[in-house]
Amino acid sequence: MKQPRPHSTTRGFSRAVTLMQKRIRGATETRGFAQSRVLTHWAEIVGEATAKIAHPVDVGYAKGGFGATLTVLTSGAQAPMLEMQKEQIREKVNACYGYNAIARIRITQTAATGFAEGQLAFDHGPKALRGPKPEAQAAAKDLAEPVENEDLRSALAALGANVISKRPTKT
Numbered sequence: 001m002k003q004p005r006p007h008s009t010t011r012g013f014s015r016a017v018t019l020m021q022k023r024i025r026g027a028t029e030t031r032g033f034a035q036s037r038v039l040t041h042w043a044e045i046v047g048e049a050t051a052k053i054a055h056p057v058d059v060g061y062a063k064g065g066f067g068a069t070l071t072v073l074t075s076g077a078q079a080p081m082l083e084m085q086k087e088q089i090r091e092k093v094n095a096c097y098g099y100n101a102i103a104r105i106r107i108t109q110t111a112a113t114g115f116a117e118g119q120l121a122f123d124h125g126p127k128a129l130r131g132p133k134p135e136a137q138a139a140a141k142d143l144a145e146p147v148e149n150e151d152l153r154s155a156l157a158a159l160g161a162n163v164i165s166k167r168p169t170k171t
Contacts, residue, residue, distance in 0.1 A: 038096055045096050046089050053078040054089075057108070059101075067103030076109050083107060132165035139164055 043051035058071040070093060074082050082089075086105045093102050132140075140160030147153040
């Protein structure tokens with residue numbers, strides 16, 4: 001007699017996290033991260049300001065297996081600032097692990113794998129916005145000149161300058 005198939009509420013579909021969990025755990029464990037949460041939720045653990053200037057790279061264990069070292073990647077200009085925050089970062093990461101897993105934090109200005117691999121682009125803040133070209137601004141101002149209302153005229157001139165600067169030039 002044939003056994004009935006157990007009823008599944010997912011109807012053949014699985015959550016992506018369920019499918020990838022073993023692979024993610026395997027990849028993070030090769031880097032020494034017992035919990036992938038340190039990598040995936042770094043900004044929540046250490047705070048946005050620290051996450052913008054630093055990224056966890058590796059967790060290395062001593063010969064006895066006690067007191068791991070967390071390697072953090074940062075840029076050269078941010079290293080002194082990060083050096084002063086090492087103890088706070090260690091406490092926050094250990095709070096994530098639930099015990100004193102990290103004994104030391106090592107700050108490096110290159111990835112542990114070297115210059116060729118593992119490079120990280122840090123968020124250095126918003127980029128300066130470029131405005132329309134001066135000739136586009138002048139042309140838009142001339143076009144908006146007949147408008148009597150000053151606020152409307154300046155708004156139309158700004159809009160016109162943006163539109164004119166986006167148009168391809170004819171050669």
